[in-house]
Amino acid sequence: MATLKDYQNDNFQPHKLVCLTAYTTPMAKSLAPHVDLLLVGDSVGTVLYGMENTTGVTLEMMAAHGKAVMRAEPECPVIIDMPYGSYEDSVEEAVKNAQFLMAQTGADGVKLEGGVDMRAQIKAIVEAGIPVMGHIGLQPQSVVKEGGYKIKGKDDMQVTKLIADALAVEAAGAFMMVIEGTVHEAAAVVTDAIDIPTIGIGASAHCNGQILVTDDLLGMLHDVPPKFVTEYATLRQDIDGAISKWAADVREGVFPRIENLYTVKPETEIKEAA
Ligand code: KIV
Numbered sequence: 001m002a003t004l005k006d007y008q009n010d011n012f013q014p015h016k017l018v019c020l021t022a023y024t025t026p027m028a029k030s031l032a033p034h035v036d037l038l039l040v041g042d043s044v045g046t047v048l049y050g051m052e053n054t055t056g057v058t059l060e061m062m063a064a065h066g067k068a069v070m071r072a073e074p075e076c077p078v079i080i081d082m083p084y085g086s087y088e089d090s091v092e093e094a095v096k097n098a099q100f101l102m103a104q105t106g107a108d109g110v111k112l113e114g115g116v117d118m119r120a121q122i123k124a125i126v127e128a129g130i131p132v133m134g135h136i137g138l139q140p141q142s143v144v145k146e147g148g149y150k151i152k153g154k155d156d157m158q159v160t161k162l163i164a165d166a167l168a169v170e171a172a173g174a175f176m177m178v179i180e181g182t183v184h185e186a187a188a189v190v191t192d193a194i195d196i197p198t199i200g201i202g203a204s205a206h207c208n209g210q211i212l213v214t215d216d217l218l219g220m221l222h223d224v225p226p227k228f229v230t231e232y233a234t235l236r237q238d239i240d241g242a243i244s245k246w247a248a249d250v251r252e253g254v255f256p257r258i259e260n261l262y263t264v265k266p267e268t269e270i271k272e273a274a
Contacts, residue, residue, distance in 0.1 A: 016208065016209050016210065017036045017037065017176075017197055017199060017208055017210075018034065018035045018036050018037075018209060018210065019035060019036060019037040019038070019039060019199055019209055019210065019211035020034075020035050020038060020039070020211065020212060020213075020214045020217070021038070021039050021040070021041040021043055021044075021047075021211070021213045021214050021215075022039070022040060022072075022074075022078075022214060023040060023041075023044045023047070023048055023068065023069065024065070024068050025068050025069065025071045025072045026072075027214060028069040028070075028071075028072035028078075029072040031074075031214065032072060032074035032075060032076050033075075035076055036076055036077075036209065037077050037078075037079060037209075037211075038074055038076055038077070038078045038079070039079050039080075039081065039111065039133075039211060040062065040065050040066045040069050040078065040079070040080040040105075041081050041111075041213065042054040042057040042062065042081040042082075042084070042140075042141070043140070043213050044057065044061065044065050045061070047213060047215050047220075049061075053140060053143045053144065054084060054140050054141055054143075055084040055141060055143070055144055056084075057081075057083040057084065059082075059083055059086050059097055059100060059101065061083070062080055062081060062082070062083050062101060063100070063101060063104040063105060066078070066101060066104065066105030067104060067105050067106075069105075069107075070105050070106050070107060077108040077109070078105075078107045078108050079107060079109045079111050079131075079133050080105055080107040080109075080110055080111070081110070081111050081112070082094070082097060082098060082101065082110050082111065082112040083141075084141040087112050087118070087121050087125075088118070088121070091120050091121055091124040094112070094124060094125055095121075095124050095128050098110045098125045098128065098132075099128065102130055108131060109130060109131030109132060109133060109175070110125065110130060110131075110132055110133070111132070111133040111134070111135055111178065112125075112132065112134070112135065113135040113136075113139040113141050113142070114134075114135070114136075114139065114165075115134075115136045115162075115165020115166065115168050115169055116168040118169075119168040119169070119171070119172045120172075122134065122169060122172035122173060123172040123173055126172065126173035126174070127173075131175050132172075132174045133175065133176050133177060133178065133199075134166075134169035134170075134172075134174040134176070134177030134178065135177060136162060136165040136166055136169060136177055136178070136180075136190075137152045137153070137162060137178075137179045137180045137181050137187070138150065138151060138152055138180040138181025138182065138202070139180070140180070149181060151182065151183060151202075152181060152183070152186070153182040153183035153187065153190075154183055154186075158186070159186045159189060162179075162182065162186055162187075162189075162190050163189065163190055163193050166179075166190045166193060166194050166198075167193065167194060170194045170196050174196060175196060176196050176197040176198070176208075176209075177194075177196065177197075177198055177199070178198075178199045178200075178201060178211060179191070179198050179199070179200050179201075179203040179204070179207060180200075180201045180202055180203065181201070181202045181203070181228075182200075182203045182204070184203060184205070184206070185204070187200055187203035187204035187206065187207060188204045188206035188207075191204065191206050191207050191208065192206075197209060199211050201228065202226070202227070202228030212229060216231070217229065217230075217231065217232050217233075218231070218232065218233045219231035219232070219233050219234040219235050219236055219237070220235045220236050221236070
């Protein structure tokens with residue numbers, strides 16, 4: 001953790017926060033040692049359930065995936081997304097649903113999308129003792145309302161709105177915020193305008209940290225990845241190769257191999273699956 005003295009040194013490069021999404025126990029186990037924060041993102045709807053966007057994700061889905069991630073007992077903080085429709089309409093509902101997610105999962109906090117318009121909800125959830133991560137810029141839950149995924153910060157008016165949103169989220173008590181799908185200069189200006197850390201996704205290298213959807217990073221999702229993603233693995237091709245090899249082995253009688261078989265012969269140890 002950086003100290004005040006570190007920040008007084010002009011050459012100090014603060015540690016960039018490394019964040020990734022996780023929806024399952026095994027993935028959370030693999031990721032946790034490498035990251036500063038795990039997000040149980042509502043991107044689970046598009047990534048794991050094949051939904052067109054995140055607006056169909058329910059509170060129950062988030063609770064189930066939050067529980068799965070927490071079963072990995074990750075040492076880093078785990079934040080869970082509040083899904084579309086669970087917080088926008090009233091402060092009371094926002095607090096009740098944030099409490100539900102926390103009680104069900106034991107996560108460390110919640111994330112919700114919105115700026116000035118969600119200030120009251122963020123403040124009330126924070127006052128109820130639940131840490132809140134904000135999410136400004138492109139907000140995937142607004143995709144239907146906005147008629148698509150629209151990059152933000154393209155002109156002065158949009159930059160002014162982004163700064164107002166960031167200041168409102170900060171003033172409401174959020175401990176950090178995601179800036180998504182935003183022109184990089186605008187995301188940098190927003191980062192400099194506030195004191196809490198910004199976490200970029202399709203935003204700026206100047207943000208205090210970065211987050212990606214893990215399945216994007218691992219090359220699971222796209223023939224051509226979106227601009228803001230660099231694939232660090234080619235899991236889709238790897239899966240294709242492994243499954244076609246296994247299918248061929250089954251068809252040719254090569255699998256199962258002798259070492260895969262149980263036997264009643266006393267000299268052979270029966271290895272029960274754990
Ligand atoms: O749902 C999600 O995965 C997110 C991100 C910021 C990646 O909100």
